[in-house]
Amino acid sequence: MPDRTAKASTAGNRAALTLGPLLFNWPVEKWKDFYARVADEAPVDVVCLGEVVCSKRLAFYVDVIYEAAERLRAAGKTVVLSTLALITLPRERKECAELVRSAEFDIELNDLTALSYLEKTRPFRVGPFVNVYNEGTLQFLARRGAVSVCFPPELSLGAVEALSRAAASMGIEAEVWSFGRIPLAIAGRCYHARVEGLTKDSCQFVCARDSDGLDVKTLDGNPFLAINGVQTLSHTYCNLAADLDRLREAGVASFRLSPHSGDMAAVAQAFRDRLDGRIAKDEAWAKISGASGATAFSNGFLFGKSGVEMVR
Amino acid sequence: MSNHPRLELVCPAGTPAGLRAAIDAGADAVYCGFRDETNARNFPGLNFSRAELEECVAYAHARETKVLVAINTFPHAGNAGPWHRAVDDSASLGADAVILADIGLLSYTAERHPRLRRHLSVQAAAANADAIGFYVREFDVRRVVLPRVLSVQEIAAINAEVECETEAFVFGGLCVMAEGRCSLSSYVTGKSPNLNGVCSPPSHVVYRKEGDELLSLLGDFTIHRLGAGVAEPYPTVCKGCFDAGDFHGHVFESPASLDASALIPQLAAAGVAALKVEGRQRSRAYVSSAVRSLRCAIDNYAAGLPIAARALSRLSEGQASTQGAYRKTWR
Numbered sequence: 001m002p003d004r005t006a007k008a009s010t011a012g013n014r015a016a017l018t019l020g021p022l023l024f025n026w027p028v029e030k031w032k033d034f035y036a037r038v039a040d041e042a043p044v045d046v047v048c049l050g051e052v053v054c055s056k057r058l059a060f061y062v063d064v065i066y067e068a069a070e071r072l073r074a075a076g077k078t079v080v081l082s083t084l085a086l087i088t089l090p091r092e093r094k095e096c097a098e099l100v101r102s103a104e105f106d107i108e109l110n111d112l113t114a115l116s117y118l119e120k121t122r123p124f125r126v127g128p129f130v131n132v133y134n135e136g137t138l139q140f141l142a143r144r145g146a147v148s149v150c151f152p153p154e155l156s157l158g159a160v161e162a163l164s165r166a167a168a169s170m171g172i173e174a175e176v177w178s179f180g181r182i183p184l185a186i187a188g189r190c191y192h193a194r195v196e197g198l199t200k201d202s203c204q205f206v207c208a209r210d211s212d213g214l215d216v217k218t219l220d221g222n223p224f225l226a227i228n229g230v231q232t233l234s235h236t237y238c239n240l241a242a243d244l245d246r247l248r249e250a251g252v253a254s255f256r257l258s259p260h261s262g263d264m265a266a267v268a269q270a271f272r273d274r275l276d277g278r279i280a281k282d283e284a285w286a287k288i289s290g291a292s293g294a295t296a297f298s299n300g301f302l303f304g305k306s307g308v309e310m311v312r
Numbered sequence: 313m314s315n316h317p318r319l320e321l322v323c324p325a326g327t328p329a330g331l332r333a334a335i336d337a338g339a340d341a342v343y344c345g346f347r348d349e350t351n352a353r354n355f356p357g358l359n360f361s362r363a364e365l366e367e368c369v370a371y372a373h374a375r376e377t378k379v380l381v382a383i384n385t386f387p388h389a390g391n392a393g394p395w396h397r398a399v400d401d402s403a404s405l406g407a408d409a410v411i412l413a414d415i416g417l418l419s420y421t422a423e424r425h426p427r428l429r430r431h432l433s434v435q436a437a438a439a440n441a442d443a444i445g446f447y448v449r450e451f452d453v454r455r456v457v458l459p460r461v462l463s464v465q466e467i468a469a470i471n472a473e474v475e476c477e478t479e480a481f482v483f484g485g486l487c488v489m490a491e492g493r494c495s496l497s498s499y500v501t502g503k504s505p506n507l508n509g510v511c512s513p514p515s516h517v518v519y520r521k522e523g524d525e526l527l528s529l530l531g532d533f534t535i536h537r538l539g540a541g542v543a544e545p546y547p548t549v550c551k552g553c554f555d556a557g558d559f560h561g562h563v564f565e566s567p568a569s570l571d572a573s574a575l576i577p578q579l580a581a582a583g584v585a586a587l588k589v590e591g592r593q594r595s596r597a598y599v600s601s602a603v604r605s606l607r608c609a610i611d612n613y614a615a616g617l618p619i620a621a622r623a624l625s626r627l628s629e630g631q632a633s634t635q636g637a638y639r640k641t642w643r
Contacts (some may be wrong), residue, residue: 027628088391088461090469097442105575116442131492133386133508136416154495154504155389162390184496185489185550187564189643190459195559202643214551216563227485227556229562233490234499250512300502306531307499 004037010184015244015275016148016254017268018046018175019107020128021082023053023183023258024228025050028061033073034141034259035068040055041084041265044257044270047072050082050099052110052129053186055092055220056203056231069105078106085110086186086230088261100124115144128256129186133159135166142170150175153238156304157250172297173253174228179267179288180258181213181226181233191227200230211261223296236298236308239286242281243299244274266291317580318614319587322479323603326358326592331368331379334594338607340369341378343411344368344592345509352435353508353592362401369406378408383510384433386414396420403428411457413492417423431479432456435492435506440604441473450475455479457588460570461490463640464578471583478485479601480579481532483602484590484622486636488550488565496549498598500531512548519544571633573606577615581636601626 019038026034049065049072051058071078083096085122097117098109107122109115110129114280118124126141126149133152141149149172151160165172190200192207192214206215213226213233223235237260240247244255255275257268267288274284288298300309323339325331334342345351347359360368372379381402383396386594387395395417402410403425408430414436421430435553438444445475447453458467471478487494491505498504500515513552518529528536534634535547545551545567556561559630579587587610589602602624609619623634636642 079636086437086439086461086493088466089444093440093442112446113440113443116446129493131386131414133414133506134389134416136387136392136420138416140415142421152495152506154498154507161388166389178462182499184493184499187489188637189488189564190554191563193643195556195563199366201640203609214556219553219555220534222533223554224533224554232496232564250402259448261571301498306500306502307495308531 002009015172015248015252016045017271017275018042018254018256019044019048019268020150020180020256020258021048021052023231023233024211024213024261025054025057025060025205026211027208028064031061032064032068034264035053035072039068039072042268044077044156044268045187046078046080046254048080048082048108048127049184050248052082052085052127053231054207055084055089055095057205057207057229057231058095059282062239067099080106080108080125082108082127083110083114086188087111087113087160088188091220117144121145123216126150128152128183132163135163138163138172140171142172146172146238148173148175148254149201150189150254151178154301156306157246157302158304160302161250164253168251173281174251175256176240176247176252177238177252178244178255178257179271179289179292180237180260182301184225184307185232187232190230190241191232192229195227203229234298234308236296236299237292237294239288239294239297240299240301240302241271241274242312243302244271248275260292260294262292262294264291316577316614316616319576319580319610320479320585321603321606321610322586322588322590324484324594324599325368326353326355326594326599327576327596328360328364328368329598330592330599331601332371334603335372335375335377337600337602337603339377341380341408341586343380344399345380345382345384346398348394348398349388349509350382350385350395351505352433352509353382353383357619358593362405365401365407367406373406379406380411380431381407382407382411382433384411384413384435386506387417388507392416392420399425400426403530409455415451418447422451422545422590426452429454433492434459434481437461437490437492439490441470444470444474444476448474454568455585458584459490460487461637464575464582464638465640467579467581467584477585478583479586479588480572480584481570481590482576482579482587483592483606484569486565486568486590486634494550494604500533500549517547529560560566565634566632568632568634570636572635572638573609574619575635576609576619576639580613584600594597598627
């Protein structure tokens, strides 16, 4: 029976955790194991599946997505299918149209192209790759059927608060990028291919070598960015675990955790425990540090500073 | 006389003097912005007051040149006023079109000023026919500035499907990333193209000498490190020199600028209606010279004459130029 209602994932006042789509190119076995573990162990409410970065990767795991989706649903998770973030090719348009017309799961748009294919009556979610910076844009999306919006990671707390309040009045659930390397840019050019002397069309899928992206360092050896095919991410992992109280006060309903090769079930557990007040900030921080394997965290965007900064 | 279509030449106007220079050099249309965060070239000393725009519209219209006002950053949460006023004033001052990126602002403009022509900014990164169709249907957008991620073949395919004009960049600075979807600058400096109309702003640039080398930094990060006597390029993040795995060099793009003047015939054949020159921050002399060369190239093409290759090369940043994504192998 198709589930056509994209329901708010929070019951009452309980904050939700959303596991964003995996941004990296993992071998299919690792992909399957990861989502099996998420289904069994990760205390997340919503799980987004699908290829957001590079359409060439989809062929490797398209056959296992529905199996994983069913397993996650059986485990009580709300399953969301995410669209590509930058759609240029005819094949990508066709795949996006097919994805959003399949009525079985909620849909998350990462490019407004998808609105061309979506029935006017169909509710949808909006991912962090769509530019939602203000109330006017929220209003347009609300009228069109948006039920949740994950804001762009560069928004400050003031903007998050203004938009979360507006979103609530429009029946939209506000979500904030809370853990993981920050997506900073997407391009037509594949940088993974470029640094190997290849082009996007002849890439040999070299991006599969780097589970969390390939580190880009300055010429002084200072870690700076990470490349992931056509995407550029921060080297630091965004971590808002110590800022959850003020984000809840600002009206944020859901917190997005972006998958990495560390122990994501443990990361999610730390966020859940912190949200529920079972552990203190420092303990949550220590657990996330240990479980993620990340060497540097950041939350500067939230405080209107450069995104790389960590404000404590 | 050939039957080649005549392409509209859209030129940057950073200041009233720059606007007059571009018009005198042969622009068909000029684009400019107000002196605040509502436009994507919010640089010190640039842009227009309301009174200046009014005078410039008169100057342009007397010479049959159009004035397009770029209001192409994203209104801030809780403070859309400056963006709404920019649209309202563009309409009342007689602008021929506004160039917008934000769907909230497009929605406002379509509702309040239905007769004000709407162009979709490159900052909206509408990169396929369905995305463009969405903006045409929802907001009656009449022209779309194409993101610099598309090849000439892809542009031709888009034009065969869409019901609006398209405008393509022909010359000037080159964004490597999909425009309007890049926070590299704000990650390093806290200032972003989308919210503040700046990228890698000079306020965060530091030049430092270390031994025989000159370093240019943006925020805390070294973007270039060059030997003495070498012209140091401006430290824009995506044009920097870095290490990635065994690769050492320009991971994203070298500090080259776009010069697609040799592709004018191909872009015309692909159905592009207008060619855009980047560079509102450039000097009047630069703009004059670029506009004059492109005017000549476009007129030669329309007349069936050859286009003088490399006439623009001396204007390019660091003397290096690229045709960018227009050639598929760039990817």
